[in-house]
Amino acid sequence: MKQVTLVMGVVGADVHAVGNKILNFVFTEAGFKVVNLGVMVTQKEFVEAAIEAAADAIIVSSLYGHGEIDCKGLRDKCDEAGLKNIKLYAGGNLVIGKVSFEEVEARYKEMGFDRVYPPGTDPKTAIEHIKQDFGM
Amino acid sequence: MKEKLQNKKWDEDYFHSVRKEVLKAWKTGHNLNLEEAFSYQKQIPAEKNFSKKLQEADEKGITLTQPRAGVALADKHLELLTYLEEKGNADLLPSTIDSYTRHNKYEEAQVGIEESIAKNRSMLNGFPAVNHGVQVCRNITSSLKSPVQVRHGTPDARLLLEITMSGGFTSYEGGAISYNIPYSKNIPLEKTIYDWQYVDRLIGLYEEQGIRINREPFGPLTGTLVPPCISHTVAIIEALLAAEQGAKCVTVGYGQCGNLIQDVAAIKSLKKLTKEYLKKAGHEDVLVTTVLHQWMGGFPADESQAYGVISLGAAAAALSKATKVIVKTPHEAMGVPTKEANVSGLLATKQMVSMLKDQSLLNVKEVELEASQIEKETNAIMSKALELGEGDLAIGAIRAIELGILDIPYSPSKYNADKLFPARDNSGAVRILDMGNLPFNAEIKEFHAEKLKDRAKIENREVSIQMAIDDIYAVSMGVLIGGRNAI
Numbered sequence: 135m136k137q138v139t140l141v142m143g144v145v146g147a148d149v150h151a152v153g154n155k156i157l158n159f160v161f162t163e164a165g166f167k168v169v170n171l172g173v174m175v176t177q178k179e180f181v182e183a184a185i186e187a188a189a190d191a192i193i194v195s196s197l198y199g200h201g202e203i204d205c206k207g208l209r210d211k212c213d214e215a216g217l218k219n220i221k222l223y224a225g226g227n228l229v230i231g232k233v234s235f236e237e238v239e240a241r242y243k244e245m246g247f248d249r250v251y252p253p254g255t256d257p258k259t260a261i262e263h264i265k266q267d268f269g270m
Numbered sequence: 271m272k273e274k275l276q277n278k279k280w281d282e283d284y285f286h287s288v289r290k291e292v293l294k295a296w297k298t299g300h301n302l303n304l305e306e307a308f309s310y311q312k313q314i315p316a317e318k319n320f321s322k323k324l325q326e327a328d329e330k331g332i333t334l335t336q337p338r339a340g341v342a343l344a345d346k347h348l349e350l351l352t353y354l355e356e357k358g359n360a361d362l363l364p365s366t367i368d369s370y371t372r373h374n375k376y377e378e379a380q381v382g383i384e385e386s387i388a389k390n391r392s393m394l395n396g397f398p399a400v401n402h403g404v405q406v407c408r409n410i411t412s413s414l415k416s417p418v419q420v421r422h423g424t425p426d427a428r429l430l431l432e433i434t435m436s437g438g439f440t441s442y443e444g445g446a447i448s449y450n451i452p453y454s455k456n457i458p459l460e461k462t463i464y465d466w467q468y469v470d471r472l473i474g475l476y477e478e479q480g481i482r483i484n485r486e487p488f489g490p491l492t493g494t495l496v497p498p499c500i501s502h503t504v505a506i507i508e509a510l511l512a513a514e515q516g517a518k519c520v521t522v523g524y525g526q527c528g529n530l531i532q533d534v535a536a537i538k539s540l541k542k543l544t545k546e547y548l549k550k551a552g553h554e555d556v557l558v559t560t561v562l563h564q565w566m567g568g569f570p571a572d573e574s575q576a577y578g579v580i581s582l583g584a585a586a587a588a589l590s591k592a593t594k595v596i597v598k599t600p601h602e603a604m605g606v607p608t609k610e611a612n613v614s615g616l617l618a619t620k621q622m623v624s625m626l627k628d629q630s631l632l633n634v635k636e637v638e639l640e641a642s643q644i645e646k647e648t649n650a651i652m653s654k655a656l657e658l659g660e661g662d663l664a665i666g667a668i669r670a671i672e673l674g675i676l677d678i679p680y681s682p683s684k685y686n687a688d689k690l691f692p693a694r695d696n697s698g699a700v701r702i703l704d705m706g707n708l709p710f711n712a713e714i715k716e717f718h719a720e721k722l723k724d725r726a727k728i729e730n731r732e733v734s735i736q737m738a739i740d741d742i743y744a745v746s747m748g749v750l751i752g753g754r755n756a757i
Contacts, residue, residue, distance in 0.1 A: 147369045147378075149423075149453050151682035152494050156739060173682040174373075174455045198369050199395035199606050203382065227605030230392055253603055254571055254746055 138268045141183045142193035143171030146204030150197035153226070157195070160257040166264065177208050181215045190268060191221035193260075197253075199230040202241065209246025221267055223260065225251030275460055277514050277664040280471045288468060292428045296376045298403035299429050304475075307436035310408070311481040320417035320441035321482040321519040323362065324559045324593055333587050333623040334594040335359070336561075337612050338421060340366035340396035342386035344406045347397045348413055353609045355416055358616030362594060363414055365439070367422035367430065368396035372453065374426055376400055395606050396422075399434050407437020419443060419484070423453045426465045431472060441484035441521075442473065445508035447667060447676075448488035451683045459668045459685055466508075467515055467664075474516020482519050485512045486561065489523020493566025494680040495692040495700050495741060496525060498536040499647035503676055505540060506547050506652060507667050513553035520544070521593065523561040526583040528750045529699040534631045535640035537562055537590035542641075543648055559593035562586055564619070568746035573600035573611075575748060577618050584622035589631040595619060603746065640699070647714055651676055654709040674707035693738040695721035696728055698750040703738055729753060 140161060144154050151173050158170040169187045171179055180192050192212070196204060205224060212220050224247045228238050235252045242250040249263055264270075293299035316322050327334045337354050341347050347365070354360045370379040379401045382394040399407055399420065411418050419441035420434045427444055434442070446466035450457055473483045487508035489501050505522040512520055522544045524536045537560050544558050564583030569576050580598050587595035599615040601607035607615075631637055654675050659666020670676040674687025681688065689706025701718045702708070726733045740752025748756040 147373045147375060149455065149682045152492065152680045152742060154682075155680060156742065159739070172455060197605075200369060200382075200393075203378075203385065203393060230395060230606045232601060232604055232608055232611075253605070254568065 137165070137167045138191070138264060138270065139167040139169065139187050139189045140191050140193055140264070141169045141171065141180060141187060141189040142195070143175035143180060144173040144195045144197070145175055145177070145180070146196065146198075146200050147174060148196055148198040148200065148204075149173045150195070153197065154195060157193070157257060161261070164261045177204075177211050180208065181211050181217065184212070184217055184220060185215060189220065191223060191264065194222065194224045195226045196224070196228055197226045199227060201226065201228040205242070205245055205247070221249075222247045223249045223251070225255060225260070227253050275464055275664055276662050277511060279474070279514055279516065280467060282475070285468065285471050285475070292468070293432065295374065295429050296400050298400060298433060302404065302432055302436055308476070308479045308481065310436065310438065311476065312479070314438060314440065318411070318415070318417050318440065319482065320362065320419055320484040321557070323417055324484060324519070324521060325557060327593050328557070328559050331591055332627055333592055334361035335597055335616055335619050335623065336362040336364060336419070336594050337597050337616055338364050338366045339609075339612060340364070340368065341392040342368065342383050342394040342398060343392065344402055344410065346392065348410050350609050351410070351414055351418070354612055354616065355414055358613035359620055360616050361416060363416045363418045364421045365399065365410070365418055366396040367420065367424065368394035368398050369423075370394065371396070371398045371400055371430065372422055372424040374424075374429075399437070400430055404433055404436045407434055407439065411438030417441065419486070423449055423488070425450050425454045425457050425462050428465055428468050431469050435472070435476065435483065441486060442469065443486045443488055444469075445487040445504070446511060447504045447671070448491060448508060451671065451678050451681045451686050452492045453682070455682050456684060459671055463511070463664050463667065466511065470512040470515035470517050473512070477516050477518050483517070484519045484521060485517045486521040486523060487512075489561060490525025490563045490566040491678050492680045493525050495527070495567070495694070495738070496679060497647075497692050497700050497702055498524065498527070498532065498539070498644045499651060500676065500678060500690075501525065502536070502540050502543060502644065502648040503651045503655070504678070506544050506648070507655070507663060509544050509556070509558070510547060510551055510553070510663055513548055513551065513556050518555060519557045521559045521561050523563060525563040525566040526586050527700045528565065528582070528745065529697055530582070530586055530589070530631070531634075531636045531640050532699040533562070533586035534590040535637045535644055537592050538632055538637065539641040539644040539648070543645060547652070561594045561596060562590065562592040563596040564598040565745060568743065569598065569602035570746050570748055571603040576600040576602060579745060580615050580618050581622050584619040585626060588623040588626035589629060591630060591632060595623065643717065647710065650709050650711070650714065675709050677706045677708065691735060691738050693722060694725070694741050694751050696725040696751070703733060703735070725751070
């Protein structure tokens with residue numbers, strides 16, 4: 135079976151590196167091919183890395199609250215670049231203020247994300263979902 | 271023409287030539303007049319001066335409370351700070367700056383301001399002071415009763431400093447290492463040391479006018495199991511660099527690790543070492559105060575559990591006689607808090623520091639032993655850094671980071687060696703699992719190795735990186751030491 139390739143990183147001007155380092159570690163352990171772009175990644179860098187690596191999914195993290203501004207238009211950029219059906223995942227502290235997770239999830243799905251995760255999600259949950267989504 | 275980087279006080283003419291360029295970066299800086307800024311600062315009443323309030327607290331031996339807070343729009347920001355001052359009894363106020371401003375992305379901060387107006391909620395995670403400009407800052411700082419500090423995370427914080435000091439703020443957080451390595455990806459340390467020399471030189475110029483601005487190196491760094499010797503070394507280096515440019519009031523910081531003995535010992539040794547190094551460098555006239563930051567790692571999502579973490583931090587601050595404590599909120603796990611949550615954290619903290627005001631753990635034997643351990647480790651790193659710089663601290667700091675002599679765990683910066691891995695010992699104190707290139711002697715290495723072996727034995731597993739990863743999640747899961755269950 136083909137190995138699933140993930141492009142991951144922390145979007146925008148966000149420098150939260152701890153979760154990024156841990157996700158890189160656990161996704162690699164889980165058998166995925168991980169292209170980790172680290173922190174402060176632009177939409178353009180995500181798209182270019184996904185094309186370069188022929189990625190199956192882009193995993194976007196955001197911890198600092200500007201996620202809504204930073205993620206707007208990513209789905210369109212993917213479509214324009216020919217990444218028509220690429221899976222988009224987002225997780226972290228995705229908005230500013232205390233907003234229910236249902237509301238956050240709805241906002242991000244509206245923006246074209248396939249799966250959305252609240253802060254403190256066990257990485258195992260995401261690993262299970264990735265395996266499901268790619269029939270592993 | 272840029273001079274060769276060294277830890278040497280900038281010539282004033284040189285400062286002014288650089289300043290011309292700095293002020294061009296955004297329109298609010300264009301007509302900034304330094305003489306006018308001095309006159310404005312001189313008429314600020316003493317009770318609104320950060321340094322004076324810290325000095326009084328230091329003399330009384332009490333611990334002041336300070337929240338973090340900042341929103342996009344000026345009226346909302348003032349409303350927020352007023353609320354924290356009135357309802358939360360905050361002694362010192364902040365203005366936390368948004369992340370676009372921190373990266374000098376003023377165009378994007380402008381979009382954030384406009385979207386915040388359109389959507390009637392803050393779309394930025396802080397107050398974009400540069401975009402708002404001097405007059406808006408003055409309206410805010412003059413409308414509050416307490417002194418206000420700029421808290422940010424800006425590698426190039428020169429224009430932000432110019433605007434906020436002219437805007438009536440009296441304290442400035444950050445430093446060349448502490449606002450670079452934990453806050454950026456690609457910025458060389460040479461650049462931030464140079465840019466922060468500018469910051470400290472301007473603060474020196476204010477000082478020469480009789481205006482004392484407080485400087486606070488950012489203590490917690492990445493907030494992720496940073497061993498005290500690492501954060502102490504950074505704080506001391508930044509205090510020395512600031513003093514060289516003329517700063518006279520420095521607050522050195524530390525992020526709560528969670529073991530009470532280690533936390534008290536850390537504040538105790540931090541104050542002692544900073545004073546010693548300043549004195550050795552001929553800066554004994556610098557006032558040194560301390561700040562403890564409540565737990566900077568992941569928080570439990572449950573608000574009652576979060577109060578437990580907040581209160582433990584408040585206890586560590588009071589029992590170590592830290593001059594101030596930076597307060598977390600019960601919404602920490604979810605991101606930027608509401609003002610009500612911020613007040614809750616402040617009041618819980620105020621209750622603790624008031625109850626513990628007349629108690630101290632500073633002279634307990636275990637604290638003294640731990641403090642002396644931290645001192646040995648910090649001195650080892652400092653002396654190697656000075657040696658590498660052939661006597662020049664600016665050069666020494668750059669080489670120490672490059673070689674991993676000074677290594678900040680979990681940093682986003684590519685300039686950090688990233689070889690050090692910390693983990694907790696059996697009592698929850700932060701030890702070093704992988705030393706990387708720290709310049710420690712056999713005795714210190716043995717001390718850490720033994721502590722971790724003891725833990726491994728109790729947990730019936732090998733000492734491994736998995737231990738370190740478990741520790742990162744532990745507090746949010748309700749315990750201090752990773753992989754254990756809440757009782």
